[in-house]
Amino acid sequence: MKYTYKEIESLAATNSHLNVDNLDEAYFYCQKLATSHYENFPVGSVLIPKHIRKYFYSIYAFSRLGDDIADENLEIDNSERYALLEQIERNILLPTSSLHTPILKAVVDTTIRTKVETNDLVRLNKAFKQDIYFEHAENFEDLLDYCDYSANPVGEMILKLFDNNSTEAVAYSGDVCTALQLVNFWQDISRDREKGRCFIPKNMLEKYDLDCYNLNNNSVSFNKCMSELYIKTEELFDNGINLLYLVKNKRLKFELKLIISSGIRILEKCKSSKEKIVSVRPSLSKIDYVGIILKSLIL
Numbered sequence: 195m196k197y198t199y200k201e202i203e204s205l206a207a208t209n210s211h212l213n214v215d216n217l218d219e220a221y222f223y224c225q226k227l228a229t230s231h232y233e234n235f236p237v238g239s240v241l242i243p244k245h246i247r248k249y250f251y252s253i254y255a256f257s258r259l260g261d262d263i264a265d266e267n268l269e270i271d272n273s274e275r276y277a278l279l280e281q282i283e284r285n286i287l288l289p290t291s292s293l294h295t296p297i298l299k300a301v302v303d304t305t306i307r308t309k310v311e312t313n314d315l316v317r318l319n320k321a322f323k324q325d326i327y328f329e330h331a332e333n334f335e336d337l338l339d340y341c342d343y344s345a346n347p348v349g350e351m352i353l354k355l356f357d358n359n360s361t362e363a364v365a366y367s368g369d370v371c372t373a374l375q376l377v378n379f380w381q382d383i384s385r386d387r388e389k390g391r392c393f394i395p396k397n398m399l400e401k402y403d404l405d406c407y408n409l410n411n412n413s414v415s416f417n418k419c420m421s422e423l424y425i426k427t428e429e430l431f432d433n434g435i436n437l438l439y440l441v442k443n444k445r446l447k448f449e450l451k452l453i454i455s456s457g458i459r460i461l462e463k464c465k466s467s468k469e470k471i472v473s474v475r476p477s478l479s480k481i482d483y484v485g486i487i488l489k490s491l492i493l
Contacts, residue, residue: 213294217303221248223296224255241449246355249308252300253351257318259297264325265389276326283319286312309354317347330406331395334426337379338372345375356443363441369434370450374457376427380420380464383409384475394419413469424465431458451490459486 214220228251242250260282263275285298290306293299305312321344331337349367353359379386379393386393392406399406402419409416435454441447456478463476478486 214296214299217290217299220296220300220303221252224248224251224300227251227258227297228254241445241452243443243445248300249304249310249355250352252297252304253310253348255297256301256315257348260319260322261325264322272326276323279319279323279326283316286315309357309359310351311354314347314351314354317343321345328391330392333395333397334423337376337393337395341372341375342368345371352446356441356446358441358443358446360440363437366434366437366440369430370437370454370457371434373427373430373434374453376423376430377457377461377464380423380427380471381460381476383471384473387472394423398423410469410472416472417468420464420468420471424461427461431461448490452486455486455489459489 214223225248260279263278282298285293286302286305288302290299290303293302301315302312304310305315321340324340324343331340346368349371350359350364353363353367383393387407387409392399394404394406394409398404398419402415403412404415404419405411431454438447438450438454441450459478459482460476463478463482464471467474467476
């Protein structure tokens, strides 16, 4: 989402023209943000129990704000965007009475009323800061390490909302979230190139003699490279799907089925795009969504 610097600064601040008087207003702001933003993956669907949904929205809004600062407002100087993320990190350590902007007030209240911890938010924020000063991954393990900050905390927080965060469940959730993050990388190859980023590890580029910023120069090698990355992503999905056997809440289980099915379907579309993915971003159609729902019913 595009903001002016002043708008972002207001959202990251403790006090601004976006002031809210109470927590209900803060949570409602997060709900509007979450439900109005397009995502391939389901966001806060009606499957999430009503008493938990507002916390779900606050986590999403916090994630959306950080991601927008890091990735969507590139005309703002890096140092200014980094400083805003640092400001957010300081502010989430404050009591809710000191916070008067909606996203921060709601998400800090979420850490008080649920098992979600401030450290979960700090981990997520670290990934956003890494995005600003992008470093090309040397190998696939570097990508996994990045996902441990950029994606996995979200899964852990959702499990905490449902009091379902056993060590085993968190581990499987990490596989699912990492796979989803990797799918996002492959899906967004065309967009990331415009931002001067490449998430295909350096050693993979060297192995297949590819130039990250001229990937369509050798379609055969590119397709072989991506095939190897797709297999690694599929393996994470295959292992992470065991999470479904550990989730107690039926509504959460079905929500997870939808999310996993969505990720797998996008991965399939990436694979079928072959070298076209360099210039065209795959997306889900209405027919795809029907198939996702049907697949989720039998998972």
